[in-house]
Amino acid sequence: MAQNAKARRILLGSAAAVVVVAGGAGFMVHSMLDPEALRTKAIAAIEKQTGRQVRMGVPDLHLLPSLSLSVRDVGLSDMAGGAYADMVTADRLEATVGLMALLHHEIRLDDVKLDHPVVHLERTAQGQANWRLSPAGPQATATAQPATTQAASDWKVQIGSIRVANADLDWDDQMTGSKGKVVLDHANLSGVSGEKPQIDIAGHNDGGGFTLTGYTGSINLTSTARSGWPVALNAAFTSGGQSVGQVALSGSVADPDHMKGYNLALDGSIASLKAIEAVVPGLNLPDVRRLSLRAKVVDGSAADKEGSTPLLDSLHLDTGAVDAGPYVTGLTLQGLSIDAPGPKDTVTIRTQGQWEGQGLKLSGTLGSLQQVEAAVLSHLSDPLPLSLDVSGDPGSMRIAGTLGGSRAVVNVTASAGHLALPHGAGIDHLEASTHLVSEDNGAHFQLSDIAVKSTQVSLQGALDLSVHGGHDGVPLLAGTLDASWLNADALMAQGAKADATGVTAPAQETAAGDTLPFAELRKQDVDLRLSVGQMEFEGDDYHNALTHVVLRNGRLTIDPIQAQGTGRSISGQLTVDASGSVPTISGTIGTLVLPATWVESRAGLSNMVQGALQVVGTGRAQGNTRTELRNSMTGHMGVSMVNGTVSGSALGAMLGDTARGALGSGPIALRCFGVHMDMADGRANIDTIGVQTNALTVTGHGTVGMVTQDLDLHLVPQVLIGGTGASLPLRVGGTLSAPRPKMDAGSDGRYAIGLLLGGSGKNTAIADPCPATLKAAREGQPGPQPTTAAPRAADASTSGGAAAILGNSKGAPNLKKAAGLLKGLGILK
Known part of the structure; x- marks a missing residue:
């Protein structure tokens, strides 16, 4: 009996304790779930975590079937000096709320749904991006008192998953020149607060559509103290309802906010590179068809330096047609192949196509990937070995030696059965060669042993170009060219062709075209001696032709002008003095x-x-x-x-x-x-x-x-x-x-x-x-x-x-x- 009485006392005491605790917890939950109080806590927490101002309406809370909320008129302000008042806005936000997390001063939102969000992304030319958020102290709001805000700032907001439909996303990246706008049909992010959040995005614009799936490392927009941030993403692009390419990116990034310390593998197959530019405008991509790319890219910049330097550890590139006209006028390629298995392996190049309507092929080697990258980054201050063979309808050319560095040496040989020149002129049975030496990191060039033999011209000589050798540091070109034979009639560019009546209307001079380019004479100095043993010009034969061209400080002198012809002797001199404000001829x-x-x-x-x-x-x-x-x-x-x-x-x-x-x-x-x-x-x-x-x-x-x-x-x-x-x-x-x-x-x-x-x-x-x-x-x-x-x-x-x-x-x-x-x-x- 005594034991039963003791048991009853314990049971009654425990029940009373449960009632007291439950009553106290219920009172605490009720106070925390006050909509206005919850809004104040959320705003203060987000502003502290992001350093931005937050706008949201009073939330509606629902206890069943689970604790959830909905908020209208949500907004996160743009960075200081940004183009918009808000970086992110949404008509409505819905989410479930973790009840137990509230006991730890944490507002945990899962299954977040955003109704028609609008996102503006921008980065200035100096690299300041509005998606980089800076934690800050508590900020006062229009509805919260300072003391309340201080208390609310101890709270934290965590997001577990996000589902977005029909979102408007635009970006303006002044660093890369990329600018555009897309509609996100859906954007589902799960495990947002975890180590590997999953990404599933689909969108479109007037040019086409795209999908992006995979995962990254933890998403923390306010921290750069990350190491080995993983990336595994797959992107696919469509245009006109047809697939135009897909790209896979995998590896790690040490600092994703500043894109530093990356080690990435890139694997892509793209039917049309230009079509992708239509989906993601502003990239200014070349017109390349049937592109296949496998590469490993690492960041070669120092960790304590701003910016990044992408370097290739391996490369395999194979393409179909390439429109190279924007880079080399008149050049189109039927295919291009570049291979380098590793950073110390030789880069091999193969291509074929047409230039100015004539077929050509190019094959050869450059140096290792490391040497190519060093030469490019140093603007050829570092040496680059090369051996290239170009052949085609006009003829063939071989370039072999070393470019760049303190002293570059290249031998060039060329031959052609017929080399077409502008305006219908041409050179037949051409054999040419020269020896090029570049010194002082490209400040001085010497073309020696110049030899040209053809039906129309036979000459030899040497030229010397000093980039800063003229007056006031302008380039200086000097040398001597001696021709034993010159058919000027065959080599001269013909003027306007006469029509059937033998008359061609004169070119009309515009106001802008009336001004002559005398200023160009002040940009370079020249000292050239030219001689011709025998010459055919305008149907007449001449011999012992000689002239000396001197350009110094904007003053051009051609003296003498002389040649012996049949029944007449050519002689004269010409001076153009453009050294002053008013040129004289x-x-x-x-x-x-x-x-x-x-x-x-x-x-x-x-x-x-x-x-x-x-x-x-x-x-x-x-x-x-x-x-x-x-x-x-x-x-x-x-x-x-x-x-x-x-x-x-x-x-x-x-x-x-x-x-x-x-x-x-x-x-x-x-x-x-x-x-x-x-x-x-x-x-x-x-x-x-x-x-x-x-x-x-x-x-x-x-x-x-x-x-x-x-x-x-x-x-x-x-x-x-x-x-x-x-x-x-x-x-x-x-x-x-x-x-x-x-x-x-x-x-x-x-x-x-x-x-x-x-x-x-x-x-x-x-x-x-x-x-x-x-x-x-x-x-x-x-x-x-x-x-x-x-x-x-x-x-x-x-x-x-x-x-x-x-x-x-x-x-x-x-x-x-x-x-x-x-x-x-x-x-x-």
Whole structure:
């Protein structure tokens, strides 16, 4: 009985204790579950853990079937100076709450669901990222008193899992230039507070979609004291409903917040690299198809230094088509392969494709991965061995030696059956070689033993480039090139092609294009001696050609300019002084031969004549633009040509109806052409004009505006058809591009129309303007003569071949035939 009584007392005491404890615990839980108190504690805890301001509504608490809450209008502020007020916002948050954790001042949220969250991620050019959070002390809120906040700050918020649907995510990474926006269809994170949180994300944008699955190390946005943070992620990309690639990333990262101390393996298979850029814009990826990549990447930077340096421990890259045009103009690759099994293994390269429409192949080796990376990071201050063979449709080239370092030595050899040059030119049967030495970490280059042999050119020489050897440290290029043979006609880039009529409109000069690049002369110094033993230029043969080009401190001197030709000697000198604010051009030309198309294009003229122009005279001009130079030009000049061609349509436009019907529009053989002028005050005063073809002879004089190109020419054209001819004085106004010819009356107001009346019998020579024209245009210098005889008209049996001047004669034999000719030419109506 005593024992039973004792047992009852113990049972009653225990029950009473349970009731007291349960009552006290219930009171504590009830006080903790006060919605406003819970909100205050949560805000204070999150602000302390993140260093950011938090916004949330009053939570709704639900006890059954388990303790849960829902909160509207949730927000986490952006970093100081960020682009947005809030980095993260959500319309609603729902989660279950760990009841027992509340007893330990911890708000543990599981199965967190966010309704339409919006996340803004940004990183400045200096590397400040808004996703890096900094723990801070308690922050006062609008609804909490300081004492309450202090007490609430002792609490902590932990998240177990998160489920997100229909989230908007945008980013602006100014460090990498990546910027874009995606919709997260779902983002499920489990074990968020554990050691290996699991990740399952799917999203899309207008360019395509992506998935990301796997796990990482613990997610702690406020701590960088992590070692061996694991990563195992798989990403897949789609575009247009089709898979375009997948990438697997595995390994570890010591400091994921700053991406330092990583050791990662990368394995990817991508159908289109550019398509991935559409899903993740701003990456500026090259256009590569069928890419297969396996690589190991480690961080080569010191742990105590800012930033990271990715280095490769191994690499296997194999691709399909690659558009390399943005990097090398005109280059496309059908495939590219790069292999290096380890950091000390040689890098092998193989590729094939097309450059400027011609097939090519490249194969060879560089050095080890370590050597390649060191050379790249040091901008070739460290040496890089290489041996590369390039072959293709044009020919082959081999480059072997060592690049970079304090002294680099490379041998280059090349050969080609036919090497196409711009504008239809080319080199045949080419064999070339040189020896390149680079010293002082690329500050000094020597090209020695230069040897080039081909059908069009044979030369040898040496060049020396000192990067800082010129005045004020500008580059200095010096050397000597000696050619035993040069076919300049085959090597010269041709100018604008004439159309079917033989005329090409001159290039129009814009206001910006009128300014000449004189400033470029101050960016480099040059000292080159060039000699040619035998040269073909504009159809003529020359020998003993020599010139010396010196550019120093913006002053360019080409002296001498000399060569011996057939019937003429080329001589002259040219100076361009751009050392001051107003450049000056001056020169003296004993004789200079230039292509007519080259001269006309730079003078802004149509392609009127073709052939070799012989230029003589002296001139001086100053200014920064073509307009200023033309306006200031002074001196005298003669331009002449023999045995060339002239455009019939251009002559017709200049001479009007007098010649248009007889000449046609195509090119016409030109027996001689000559012009001599004095230049001053923006005008060219032409004292001699002479042109002769088989059907036309023109003489005259006049003036031309150097800038306006306005005309005031007085011409006497003589047109021949069969044994009949006619001459008509013209006055040509308008401009060079739009001449306006009209009949030129004499002082008595009458038009001196001259006739050559044909008949049978001995031919009579027409007055030949070529000797006097060429003598004046060449200023007495020698030059070739026309290879054809002057045209002849039939001797008029009744007039003795004399011209009958209409208006001065009441009649003339064969007047009916002459009148018919004049009417056909539009002179008579």
